[in-house]
Every structure is written in C-alpha cells, then in structure tokens.
Amino acid sequence: MIRVAIAGASGYTGFELLRILCAHPSVQVSIITSRQQKGQRIDDFYPALKRHCDLVFEDTDAEKLAASSDLVFTALPHQASMDIMPGLLDRGVRVVDLSADYRLRDPDVYGKWYSAHRTPELLKEAVYGLPELYREKIRTARLVANPGCYPTSVILASAPPLWRGLIDPETIIADSKSGVTGAGRGMNLDVHFCEVNEGLKAYKVGEHRHTPEIEQELSVLAGRQVTINFTPHLIPMSRGILSTVYSNLKQGVGAADVEEAFMSFYSDELFVRLGSRGHLPVSLQVRGSNYCDLGWRVDERTRRLIVISVIDNLTRGASGQAVCNMNIMCGLPEDAGLKEAPWQP
Amino acid sequence: MIRVAIAGASGYTGFELLRILCAHPSVQVSIITSRQQKGQRIDDFYPALKRHCDLVFEDTDAEKLAASSDLVFTALPHQASMDIMPGLLDRGVRVVDLSADYRLRDPDVYGKWYSAHRTPELLKEAVYGLPELYREKIRTARLVANPGCYPTSVILASAPPLWRGLIDPETIIADSKSGVTGAGRGMNLDVHFCEVNEGLKAYKVGEHRHTPEIEQELSVLAGRQVTINFTPHLIPMSRGILSTVYSNLKQGVGAADVEEAFMSFYSDELFVRLGSRGHLPVSLQVRGSNYCDLGWRVDERTRRLIVISVIDNLTRGASGQAVCNMNIMCGLPEDAGLKEAPWQP
C-alpha cells in the first residue's frame, strides 16, 4: 500500500481526493491537514465520510507529512504550497500539487499573473500533470503540477487540431462555463445561493489567471507563442465545466481532417471519449468521473472549428486527475480508483 | 382603452404577455386563444392569474380576433401565424407577431432555415420590432415582427461598434447562454428537470435558426453581408440570456472609442443600461424587466472586443418587447406597463 497524505483537505478538492482515495485499492491515506479545521475529525466535518475515513485534521507540517507518507497531495491555496514544497522534496517525498504554483514554467509569467515566486528553482523540474501530453515525464517526476480545471478542458479541446496544424493559433477563443465548486468552499457574496441561483455571469474577462497556463501549453503544441481569449462564466450548478473553443480552420482543411486528428490523438487514451456520429457532449455525462468528453463541428459558412469539451471540474479538473497522476508516478494502472461510471443524473 | 387579443396564450410568452397587459394602464385584453386549452379558464390553467384575468381560451379565428380587438399579439408556433395573418390585416387589425415568420425579409432565407413561406408578400411591409433600430417604422407598421430572444441580445451587443466601423464584421462570434423557458412549455426529454438540472450543453451548433436573423440585422448595420458564428447553450435556470460577443477591433481603435460608441448609440434609450465603471452585467439584474444591460472589455493582448449583454428572454426577449412595440405603434409612452424594477433574487 502506498501511503499518501493530503495537505489542505478541508475544501471541495480535498473532499474529492478523500472520496476517491478511500476506495482506491492500492492506497492508504495516512494523514490529512487543515489549518482551520485542526483537531476536528473529517467525518464530523463531512458527515458523508462517516465509516469511510476517521482521520483527524492535523497541522500542515512538511516534516510530519514526509514522515508518514510516500506521496503528498497539496491542495493548499496558491502561495501556500511553496512554504512546504522544498521541505517535502528534500525528504524524498513525491508531490502532486493542486495549486497553480508550479504550473507556469516561467517565474516571470507567474509573477505577473500571481505574485513573486519564492521557489523558482523548482519550476524547472515540475512536470505539468496532463497525462495526455506529459505521461512519460510524469512517471519519474518528483513534483507534478496538477492542471487547472479550465486549462484541462481547453487544452484537451485544442490539442489535436493545433498539433496537426489544422487551425490558426491566433484565432483561438475559449468560452468556458463552470459550476460553482470551481470557486471553492470559502465564503463570499459571489457564492451565496441566492446570488448564483437563476443567474449567470462572465467574470475576470480578459484577466483570469488560467489564461497564461492555457497559452503556455497551446504554445508548446503550436510550436510558437500563442495568445488567446479566455472567458470564464459562472453557471448555477455545483459541478461541471463546458468549454466552447472557436478557431479558424486553415485553408483546405475539412471535417475529415479534424475527425482524423481527434481520433488519432486520443486513440489510446483511457480518459478521453469522443462523440460518435456528431454527438456533442453534455456536462452531465461525465459527472463524478475523470473523463473529458469531446465533440466538434466544422462550420463551412464561416470556416471555423467549434470544439465542445466537458469535464467534472472537481474530478478531471482537480482531484481525479491528481489521482491519475499519482497512479502514473507509482506505476499503478492509470485508472486505479477511477473506474466507476459517471453519475446520472 | 386599446382592446388587444393574444392568439396562442397558453405558453410562457403568452403568460408573460398577460402578466404585463393585465397591469397595463391603457389596455384591455379582450380575447385569448389556444387550440389545446380551448374552453378552459386562464386562471384555472395558470392559478397565478386568479383575480387578474378570468378569460376563457377560445379558438384561434381571424374574424373573431379582429372583431374584438384593435391589436393582436400572435404567440403561435412558427408557420401557424401565417394562417391568420392575412385575415387579421385585411380586417384592419394591427399585429405584433412573436413567431419567426415575418422576421426575415428574404423569403428564400426563410425557406432555407424554416420552410416555404406561404405569405411572402407580407414580408415587404413587416417591420423588425427592435425599437432601438426601427422605432420610426414601428410607429406606423401594420405588422411588427417581434425579434427572437437570442437575436435581441446579440444585435444590441453588436450594434454600436459595428455601426461605427470599429470592428471587423467577419470576426463576430456570439456565444449565448439561455435559461430553459426559451425552449417553451412543450414537453420533451430535453426539458425534463433531471436532464437539465446540474447540466450544461451546447445545441444546434452552427445551425440554429436565429443565425440568419442576427446576420440580417448585423448586415444592415455593417452595410455589407455579414456571416457569424452563433452558438446557443442551455443553462439550468428558468429565465435569462447572457450573450458573450467576440470580435476583432480594427487597427487604431481603443477602449475610449468603444465606450463612446456605446454611450452615444444608446444615450436616449429607456431600455438599454450600460455598465458604469467597467461593471459587467449579470443576468439576474434584468429579470422580469424589459432592460438589456450591456458591458464590455477591450483585450489589448488579442486586440479583441468582448461585449456581454443580458436580457430576460421572456420579457425583453419576447413579451416585454412586444408590449413595447405595441406602445410605440399606439402612440403610448414606450415604457407604459413596463415600469417595474427587475426582480431580485
């Protein structure tokens, strides 16, 4: 059994990690931490977990975490991961970090969109944890930076046509819609039920921090610097992201080329499902699972490609993908603990 | 008092017309019709209307409608309006038609997206009922074609920069999100609570019938043929549309030009409110009202303009706008019966 720890286990991604890990056949959760809930039993805090986990929240301490685990999931707020990361790695523990702190390779870009990076030397070895793109590097990584929820949905939607050179990289517009768990469990008026329910809004238009993360990976795929528009929207539902990604097709590219690109790019992937016969995915069909389902349309009137991708933001967009990364790092089957079908409805 | 009739009053737009008209100071609803509910009292069908309206649904008959009313709202399914339209106009009744039958000026375009038009001769005189664009023509029109919900939100978002020539018309992408009342009150699995709730989907991508309607009006504003991408999405809420409209700014155009364009275009409009100080509107802030609220961002990184527009799809997107058109046609104050503040929450 692999001993794993969760640093910062009191939020929604922490709960989702516990839900998955408690049923994982090769893992034992040895320790969970939370600054705010220290001393409380997890199943008092989340009665749903009664009979599944009776751990008590402890302080977030690198030494303690390292002593009791082989691998640590850090689900801490941005900036907070940096405080314990060197201490964990120095003690030989491997880490899957769910924060944004190690996703951007360039510390200056991090500095511009977040704040000054305090452990820039670790950025070189951190591996961006999108298995479809970086599986081999993940296997041996000490530090895996688990992708953001929006980036996961946008990058997987864009990779095949971009990699194949079917679209003009400068024309990519990603219009994303997310459920409210994406905003976390912290309290502010924006997540008050009555402010969200029966409403709809765009937010951080042109300035959301997931923008450079998406651009970094699309640039790698395109082989050149890519700048995009990314617009997140808040939807009155708890879980799920649907991204609608627009781009201009290059001259001569047809529907068959696009289909072929998707089919071959994802032919061996366990967690990407392609819409058969023109089926466009709905967010409900992946809920609770690690799937990213994709569908697309070629609009010959405008010569644009429209790709629709859906994920569960807490599972594929955070904790499920983190467990998948752990599986790869530890030589386990990639879908260990992630085999359940999505929930309906 | 103006005597008005509602042909096809049993759906959500019919109810919304009744709600507004029952409290309208200069109007009396004389007759309501419904093929399916014929013989039933409206306040048995909609208990909400008890003590507000006790009319009984009658057959949809042009002669009867004309005999008892000065103006008729036709809220019938597409194609069905054509059956009674000549009979109404010939008898001197004026009509606000909420179907799509008289919105497209070119019967061939109608034929391509809907089906063959049976009264193409009326298309010439029909006026597209978007007051901000056609107020003067509406005043004297016999037949006003009330705009679709999506087109209302997209056209109002695009008109100022397009009219001023600030954006490239060929780059317009409208990503729209709508509540479920937009799908009507008819039953099918797509509107089952459990299929909609906690889910999210795009539909009719590249083929929604509101596309040619939007393109027709954007073409008039641009002074040339415009082709766009329009992608509707279904959101788990009852009312509201938010459209996110992307376009490329022409060289040299800056944020001040855009602001000036919106300010001057809508300076005298009662039912368009502009976001002050960069405020982006949320759909909740217009619920139950005839307002279209607009906000925008200039993204200098990509040189794109992103406009956000919100409306209540049943009010500004259908029945409220229809009443506004009636007010203009009858020389009443444009906001008669439409003065209430939006509902929160």
Next chain:
Amino acid sequence: MIRVAIAGASGYTGFELLRILCAHPSVQVSIITSRQQKGQRIDDFYPALKRHCDLVFEDTDAEKLAASSDLVFTALPHQASMDIMPGLLDRGVRVVDLSADYRLRDPDVYGKWYSAHRTPELLKEAVYGLPELYREKIRTARLVANPGCYPTSVILASAPPLWRGLIDPETIIADSKSGVTGAGRGMNLDVHFCEVNEGLKAYKVGEHRHTPEIEQELSVLAGRQVTINFTPHLIPMSRGILSTVYSNLKQGVGAADVEEAFMSFYSDELFVRLGSRGHLPVSLQVRGSNYCDLGWRVDERTRRLIVISVIDNLTRGASGQAVCNMNIMCGLPEDAGLKEAPWQP
C-alpha cells in the same frame, strides 16, 4: 405623497421594499440607511435598481429618519430596531418594523427565545401586522410589528378551523419549507450555493424562534394556550414558503365544515386565495406577490385536516406585507403598489 424611509435597506427585504415602493403610486422613498454600505449608491449595490432609485445609503439615525419621513420601515437585525424605535416614535413618525422585536406581547417570552427586551413598554401598543387578523388596530397604530415569514404562512393556514373550533389545538404540527432568501444575505457556509444546491435539511427543530410567535396568535384564535410543533426546512430555491399544517379534526366535523370555515373567514380578503375544486397551491403561483394561497384535504382515514399554504417569503412574508400595513395605516387602498400578478415561472 407619503415620505417613507427604510432603515436597513441593504438586505433582501430591503431590496424588495425598494422594488415595491419605487413603483408605488402614493409614496416617495426619502432616505435609505445601512451601516455597512454607508456612502454607496443603491444602484451600484443593486444594479437592478438603476433608473429606479439613485439614493445613497446613510447612517441609521433616528433624528435624521424622522426629519425626512412620515413613516419608517425598519428592516434591521433583531435587537437593532430597539435602538431607534423610541427615538422614531417620540418624533411622531409611524413605524412598520420587520424585525422580531415587537411581535411578542410578553417580554418574558421574548427574553426566553431572543434576549432581554430593552423597550418592553412599547410592546403594549405594538400591533401584530397580519391584516386578516388585526386590520382595525393597524389603521391607527404607531408601531406595527410585521409578522415573520413562517408565522404568516402557518397562522393563515390555521386560523379558520381553529377560530371555528373544528380542530384540536393541541394536535397542530406545522412542517414548513422555505427558500434560501429566508436566511438573509449575510454570509455563512449554510448558504453557500454548493451546500444548498441539490440538498435538503431540517434545522432548528423544536427551537426555531418563530415558534412562540405562531403560538401567540394561535392561542388568541383558540381562546386558550396552544403549544405546537414547528419544523422549518431549507429548500434549494431562492423564494417561497410552503407550510403543511396537520391537526386532528374534532368529532363530527366534516369536509363541508372545513370548506365553509375557510370560505367565510377569507371571503373579503384581497390577498388570500382559496384553491377551487380541491386544487392544492404550489409555491410558484404566488411568487413576487402578496398572496397567500391555501388548499386543504380532510383525511377521513386518520380524521386529520391537512392545510397547505404558500407565500413568497420576501413579499407576503416580509416586504409586501409591510407595504400592505403601510397602506392600511395611511388610509390608502390595501393593494396600492401590490397589484401586479405573480411571476411565472
């Protein structure tokens, strides 16, 4: 024009008061106050109110309120009303208080369920503002205690059979279900969208503070001390209360007696609508209105009466009823400003 003030206008009941009063034909809102939002324009705080109200939140000061208004609505937290009540009344201003501070006639009961009452001398003259029970006293009252949302729904459901002696008062059980606006606009985890959505809970079972308020009024109606069970539940929706009220029928009482009791008790009431032909009301049919809709069943198998009542908790359960009380106090038509039909859907 009657000049009115709203003390504590930043919450949901404050907004709802403004929404109604801005369209009221005989009223001008002269001043609004909020400790937290002081200095902010209401239409920046609530963009929905743009073009309807441009007042700026001021400090809650009795002298200032009295100087600029004939009647004050106090929508302050419990306990806070007491601070300004003497100051308002002494200056000759009449008050409709939306807090619980003046609803309980016995200061000891208030002390037991809330905390020590600081102005017990005012309890004697305060009138419980349920028009169906206290209309005559309301007309001349200086201080009207606007009923709680749950008590409004339970008392109106119980009054006819209790007054007529058709049921055993000791057997009353009120099982109530409320939307989330009832919890106010303040932030805590209980109103986080993701904690409420897709969930359901009972809360404060056997200890909710509306219990003594309901019992006080039911005791008056029964002519003896009545003790009941009242269980509130939180429902994933924004507005609306549905109360299911159970009681044992006295021997010999039949369905016709019950029907007659309801018909005669509410025969002249503008804001109570009875289900015709056995129709049971749904909460949606009163949304945004001041109606209380009632329906009932006599279960001969168990000899129990089950009454279903629905109200909009923000309108009939708070601000609409407050405006109705103001109308009565000022000699206006009881439904002035409250004539609009409910919203659907």
Next chain:
Amino acid sequence: MIRVAIAGASGYTGFELLRILCAHPSVQVSIITSRQQKGQRIDDFYPALKRHCDLVFEDTDAEKLAASSDLVFTALPHQASMDIMPGLLDRGVRVVDLSADYRLRDPDVYGKWYSAHRTPELLKEAVYGLPELYREKIRTARLVANPGCYPTSVILASAPPLWRGLIDPETIIADSKSGVTGAGRGMNLDVHFCEVNEGLKAYKVGEHRHTPEIEQELSVLAGRQVTINFTPHLIPMSRGILSTVYSNLKQGVGAADVEEAFMSFYSDELFVRLGSRGHLPVSLQVRGSNYCDLGWRVDERTRRLIVISVIDNLTRGASGQAVCNMNIMCGLPEDAGLKEAPWQP
C-alpha cells in the same frame, strides 16, 4: 460471476442499477431490456456509460431473460412485472422486483390502491426487501419486493421507537420531501424544468400509493393495525429524500430511551448511520450511496418525537437497495459493489 439481467433498464433506476452493477466485483450484466429503446445501444442512449457497458436493449421476454441470467432485476412499470414474473420464477430464476407489484401482502389492499392483482398466489412467498427487517428471509427468497423510496425512508425512521413501544402508533405523521428523479424519466408537464425549478408542492395528499406499504410494515412493527398520514412533496433537486416523521411519545419515555432504541436497533447495520451528538442529517450527505442517515429530537414542550431520515431515492430508495438484496440472496458481502463514499457536493 453471477449473471444478472435488468428488465426495464431505460429509466433512472435502470441506469443506477447499471452504474452499480458495472463496477460490482462478482456480477456480470448479461442482458438489458426496454420496450421503447429496443435495438439501441445503452451507451448511445446514456453516453455516460460509454466504456462501461455496450449492451443493446432487447425485448422483455421471460424465456430469454431466464436463459441468460441467474437473477433478474425487474424495473418495469407497475402491473408490467406481473406479466413476466411467473415465467421467470418457473424457470428457476430469482428476482428482485423494483415495482410495487409484490410489496403488499394483501391482494385486496393492492387492488384498492393500484388495480386488480393478476398473480396473487405469488404474494405469499414474496419477501419485502428491507434488509434491516427481513434479512433472513431475503437470503432464501425467490422473489424479493424491493421497497418504495418513501417507505424506505419512513419505515427506517419509525422502526426503533415503534418496535420498542415508545410512541403511540396512531399519531404518526410522515412529511416527506423528494427530488424529481422519484417521478421517473417519463415526460409530463409536472417534471418540466420550469414548472419544478424555484417551486415547491405537495401532491397526492392523503392518497399516495406508498401509504399502504408504509402502514403494512409499521403495523408489523407495532403488532397492531397502524394508520398514518403520509404527505409527499416535490423539491427542485434531482436526487434525495428527506422524511420528517412526527409521533407522540408515550408517558414516561425520555430522550435516553429514544437514543437507546435507535442505537441498539441499528447497532450492526452497515447502511444505517446515526447522527452523533444531536447531528441532524442533510440529504446531500448520502447522495449516491446506500446509506440511510437518521437523526432525531425529543420535544419536551409537546412530548413529541421528530425523526429525520435521509436517503438517496435512486440508490437506497431503489437500485442500491436492490443490489444489496441481491448480495444477500447470493451470499455475497452485503456491501459488495456498494462501498463507495457518498458524493459531495
């Protein structure tokens, strides 16, 4: 591997059976049937199941079902189970029936609440599949009648105090609230998103068909004929039931007696969790699981007991319990395939 079939697999309970059984370690689903979807692949009908099940819906034929399975789940509409039940049992197949057809032991009661029973001879051997009450009989049963969703929640809430004689059986009132999946996947206006959303209603008050089922089992527990009030309500959410069960405590009974009754009654139960330290359960904490979580309050003011029970209506209220019954029938661990923690949020 046990070969199981699902007759009537196209509804929500059918899907939930498939979701659970596809991940069950000791089971293989051999055949699924649906009259309406015959010939369609399940993963085209439910894209969520892609890569989990690729069976094709077949006709519902007893011979075919028997030939390819050891145990059949019948998830057919009421009345339809009877058509194939003799054919299945005669061929030696064991059955878990999710309809109501074999839950009531008295064919006259069935006839009164449903319609005439066509296979009354099977009622004698059918076992009511609530494991907490009938585990031993379930082990050897040929035909298990899987309990209704509401009855499961009400019976489990009532059993301990009733069995111990702590409450007066004649005073039981069960006020239940259910999500919309309980109404099934068939279409009618009652489940239209816009009719359900933001609304709340009681339905079938005093006449719901689950009433005699609850009374049958409470009568067994009480050792005498029990008549109750049961009132179901529809809540705007997809999954979950919360029942609030009221009863009068017998003289001398105190809170400690109640606690002891619950503790001892459910001490060895895998799928009943009791609220520790007065915790009242919320429906969200059991979602997707087979748990019934219970909490209670003794109200000394009224001498009543209020029990709150929550279940997931599709899992514990239908398919999860059916799988649990299968496990018991087949000598498998009772929680085989049912070990996952509930979903949050």
